[in-house]
Amino acid sequence: MVVIWNVSIRKAIGVVLPKPPTCGTYATSIGFGVCRETSDPKIVKIMCIGRLRDVESIACIPRQVEVFTLSTRAWKSLSGNLPRKSIFFSECSVAKDGTLYWVASDGNTVNERHNLIVSFDLTSEEFREVSLPDSLAYRSSLSMSKLRDSLVVIDYSVEANIWMMEDESFTKLFTVDLNTPNALKVIGFSKSGEAIVIVSKDNHFGHG
Known part of the structure; x- marks a missing residue:
């Protein structure tokens, strides 16, 4: 369950997450932000392949991206503009100006993998990739945050x-x-x- 807490009105809403597959093949990342146009809060659930050895054998990830919109109180699965199955997302995202950002890694083997930033626009509900410079692309440990704005x-x-x-x-x-x-x-x-x-x-x- 994800709990959305509005501190200003001291009200919390519990949102039950869609049940993931029972096998241990997949990892889940959660993002939360607000749509720029409607001011509607949204939860984004991304399922990615959690083990490198499974990347080649899995043709597609079931229910790879699901979005919950607070006004409708419903989840929906996205079918277009999905991340490549070889991309692994960090657990937490950072929200800024109606867009969610994750540090991610991409590649089929440890030696081939490189870091990148993946963003998700909460209005258009589309993903975008941002390349990192070599000084960051091949580091073993990265995270994201916000410094002022x-x-x-x-x-x-x-x-x-x-x-x-x-x-x-x-x-x-x-x-x-x-x-x-x-x-x-x-x-x-x-x-x-x-x-x-x-x-x-x-x-x-x-x-x-």
């Missing part, structure tokens, strides 16, 4: 490098040092632009 890609190596995404170009903004004790990853940014880092202390997790 801009989309950023976070590249993890020894430290966290913050890249701003503007149209289809990427500019490195700054680096967050993760060499401090128990620092794990950047999970977002404050209104002033400071990085929010999750840390581990005495085997418990917290924000620092």
